[in-house]
Amino acid sequence: MTPGATMSDETLSNLLHEKRTFAPPASLVAAANVTQADYDEAARDRLAFWAKQAQRLTWAEPFTEVLDDSNPPFYRWFADGKLNAAYNCVDRHVEAGKGDKVALHWVGEPLEDTRDLTYADLQREVSKAANAYESLGVGAGDCVAIYMPMIPEAIVAMLAAARIGAIHTVVFGGFSAEALAARVEDCGAKLIVTSDGGYRRGAASALKPAVDEAIQKVEAVSPGQVENVLVVRRTGQEVAFDPSIDTWWHETVDSASDQHTPEAFEAEHPLYVMYTSGTTGKPKGIKHTTGGYLTQAAYTHWAQFDLKPETDVYWCTADIGWVTGHSYIVYGPLANGATQVLYEGTPDAPERGRWWKIIQDYKVSLFYTAPTAIRSFMKQGDTVPASYDLSSLRVIGSVGEPINPEAYVWYRTVIGGSGNGGEGTPIIDTWWQTETGATMMTPLPGVTAGKPGSAMLAVPGIEVDVVNDEGVPVGDGQGGYLVVTSPWPSMLRTIWGDDERYVDTYWSRFKEQGYYFAGDGAKKDEDGDIWVLGRVDDVMNVSGHRLSTTEIESALVSHPMVAEAAVVGATDPDTGQAPVAYVILRESAGDGGADIAKVLSDHVRSEIGPIAKPRQIMIVPELPKTRSGKIMRRLLRDVAEKRVVGDTTTLADAGIMDLIAAGAATST
Numbered sequence: 001m002t003p004g005a006t007m008s009d010e011t012l013s014n015l016l017h018e019k020r021t022f023a024p025p026a027s028l029v030a031a032a033n034v035t036q037a038d039y040d041e042a043a044r045d046r047l048a049f050w051a052k053q054a055q056r057l058t059w060a061e062p063f064t065e066v067l068d069d070s071n072p073p074f075y076r077w078f079a080d081g082k083l084n085a086a087y088n089c090v091d092r093h094v095e096a097g098k099g100d101k102v103a104l105h106w107v108g109e110p111l112e113d114t115r116d117l118t119y120a121d122l123q124r125e126v127s128k129a130a131n132a133y134e135s136l137g138v139g140a141g142d143c144v145a146i147y148m149p150m151i152p153e154a155i156v157a158m159l160a161a162a163r164i165g166a167i168h169t170v171v172f173g174g175f176s177a178e179a180l181a182a183r184v185e186d187c188g189a190k191l192i193v194t195s196d197g198g199y200r201r202g203a204a205s206a207l208k209p210a211v212d213e214a215i216q217k218v219e220a221v222s223p224g225q226v227e228n229v230l231v232v233r234r235t236g237q238e239v240a241f242d243p244s245i246d247t248w249w250h251e252t253v254d255s256a257s258d259q260h261t262p263e264a265f266e267a268e269h270p271l272y273v274m275y276t277s278g279t280t281g282k283p284k285g286i287k288h289t290t291g292g293y294l295t296q297a298a299y300t301h302w303a304q305f306d307l308k309p310e311t312d313v314y315w316c317t318a319d320i321g322w323v324t325g326h327s328y329i330v331y332g333p334l335a336n337g338a339t340q341v342l343y344e345g346t347p348d349a350p351e352r353g354r355w356w357k358i359i360q361d362y363k364v365s366l367f368y369t370a371p372t373a374i375r376s377f378m379k380q381g382d383t384v385p386a387s388y389d390l391s392s393l394r395v396i397g398s399v400g401e402p403i404n405p406e407a408y409v410w411y412r413t414v415i416g417g418s419g420n421g422g423e424g425t426p427i428i429d430t431w432w433q434t435e436t437g438a439t440m441m442t443p444l445p446g447v448t449a450g451k452p453g454s455a456m457l458a459v460p461g462i463e464v465d466v467v468n469d470e471g472v473p474v475g476d477g478q479g480g481y482l483v484v485t486s487p488w489p490s491m492l493r494t495i496w497g498d499d500e501r502y503v504d505t506y507w508s509r510f511k512e513q514g515y516y517f518a519g520d521g522a523k524k525d526e527d528g529d530i531w532v533l534g535r536v537d538d539v540m541n542v543s544g545h546r547l548s549t550t551e552i553e554s555a556l557v558s559h560p561m562v563a564e565a566a567v568v569g570a571t572d573p574d575t576g577q578a579p580v581a582y583v584i585l586r587e588s589a590g591d592g593g594a595d596i597a598k599v600l601s602d603h604v605r606s607e608i609g610p611i612a613k614p615r616q617i618m619i620v621p622e623l624p625k626t627r628s629g630k631i632m633r634r635l636l637r638d639v640a641e642k643r644v645v646g647d648t649t650t651l652a653d654a655g656i657m658d659l660i661a662a663g664a665a666t667s668t
């Protein structure tokens with residue numbers, strides 16, 4: 001595929017005509033954590049730079065080797081050092097006399113439902129949970145699945161696993177029972193931590209029933225695997241409770257001792273597995289380990305937000321079910337001893353200004369969100385944020401998808417306009433992936449003048465490039481594939497249980513050069529700054545959430561009425577991209593009935609989750625295929641994006657596109 005193929009030509013050319021820049025505010029430059037000298041230092045000796053950054057952590061046993069690259073692409077960082085991730089995120093701050101410092105300002109969705117946890121509180125809670133896990137037979141190397149709303153116990157559950165060397169896998173609460181079961185089974189979790197439910201859009205929404213259903217599915221293939229379910233009571237809603245497997249958190253954890261001695265683990269001890277969509281139907285379990293991951297998460301969080309831990313209040317709006325929540329709610333900020341806001345609910349509950357009210361109430365100074373949220377606020381207009389005091393903001397961030405220049409400028413002026421004493425608030429457009437573990441590219445707020453829509457350049461110590469099909473770096477003004485040209489501390493170590501797929505997916509495309517293939521298209525502008533243009537594979541980005549076309553196709557085909565399905569990611573003004581599905585029904589299904597689109601859409605929802613629901617489902621008589629049988633998604637994307645259908649000469653049956661395009665024009 002050609003780079004940038006998932007973006008329309010119009011978007012692309014708009015981006016490349018964007019010439020505005022925003023210089024860093026003088027007050028920020030004057031006291032910036034990172035300056036040009038840091039880039040120079042890292043460029044002189046990358047490994048020495050990372051060895052120095054690793055000293056942000058407390059090591060139980062120091063490392064002697066920074067990078068072991070003897071068996072690429074299975075790189076190891078700080079491998080002979082030992083440390084405990086939870087100790088680094090919690091205990092050492094208490095030992096340093098910061099036990100009374102607020103770690104979490106938790107804000108529940110119902111108004112006035114708030115709770116502050118200090119670092120000392122967190123130490124007690126994590127210790128109790130670690131003791132409870134051990135009493136449930138969980139130990140180092142075991143896997144704990146976490147399926148929770150955004151409540152403090154979710155963070156405690158993650159850190160408790162890390163504390164005892166257990167590997168956590170957090171499954172986004174919006175995923176279905178089916179998706180949860182697949183992940184629980186793939187990583188072999190023996191404990192699931194969940195809650196009765198959480199608050200979303202003003203109402204209690206249930207989680208526990210999905211766990212019950214998932215366990216039945218796991219039991220069918222792997223009997224006895226899940227030994228315990230630990231349930232937090234959050235909403236008080238009625239739940240089914242099976243005492244042979246279910247345990248209440250408020251009984252088991254609350255009664256456990258709050259004294260627990262953390263053990264040091266090797267730097268390469270696995271910390272967590274995070275599932276993400278790949279180009280095939282089966283989600284990939286991305287494996288992250290301890291020392292290198294924590295080093296880069298802590299360094300980038302400190303560098304990109306210009307974090308001043310004693311005075312800043314930080315807030316990242318991501319869910320802990322995604323990698324952003326792992327690196328920039330849990331591990332980065334807590335390793336840095338930051339004070340942060342954790343919000344449970346939706347942005348518009350109970351009213352549209354909820355986020356801005358939280359910024360005002362807690363004097364949030366560092367804020368991190370996604371372009372899809374910014375676009376939805378932009379649609380609501382300027383008056384909602386204008387009625388709140390947002391002058392506490394110093395640095396605001398964006399992650400998850402390319403931010404369109406208009407959204408960038410709105411974010412900078414309407415949300416960030418009064419920050420830094422009225423000088424305005426720099427935007428960090430951070431490019432990274434589940435696989436990279438932490439930020440790889442972003443302008444730094446005290447150094448680089450931001451360009452709307454561009455992630456611009458690698459962070460110190462990281463090396464990226466844009467290359468052509470042959471792996472040769474492209475010149476300024478040209479496009480190609482985004483690659484990482486040397487290993488980095490927080491890189492994924494493998495795909496859980498599938499080393500071969502790890503090598504194939506990321507390291508075979510530019511094998512000769514030894515480059516990591518990110519799957520994104522990018523362009524260097526005339527100044528050599530990098531603009532990420534979007535995926536070049538069959539992965540789409542819906543509201544910053546990664547979904548694979550194949551995953552949704554598999555879900556559709558699992559419905560008894562469906563014979564075949566093709567899904568494409570179409571450009572969408574609100575969500576960035578949206579799934580559009582073309583479905584061939586089985587003969588036995590007839591025309592499927594009047595509500596066929598709804599039936600299939602509900603089916604996808606229950607197979608994967610609401611985020612995967614197609615924006616449009618079209619019933620078609622045939623799919624456009626090449627003579628060798630490959631579906632030509634490019635043509636389907638043309639129809640979905642309402643463009644003139646492109647070159648059809650390689651189609652086995654050229655007439656088919658006329659039929660599909662005619663059908664699309666009349667369907668809803």
Ligand code: WTA
Binds near residue numbers: 276399435455
């Ligand atoms: C996209 C989220 C442009 C990109 C941390 C990447 C971005 C995928 C940006 C990873 C950005 C993320 N500009 N595109 N600043 N940030 N992306 O694994 O396509 O959920 O490959 O990680 O999101 O998504 P993931």
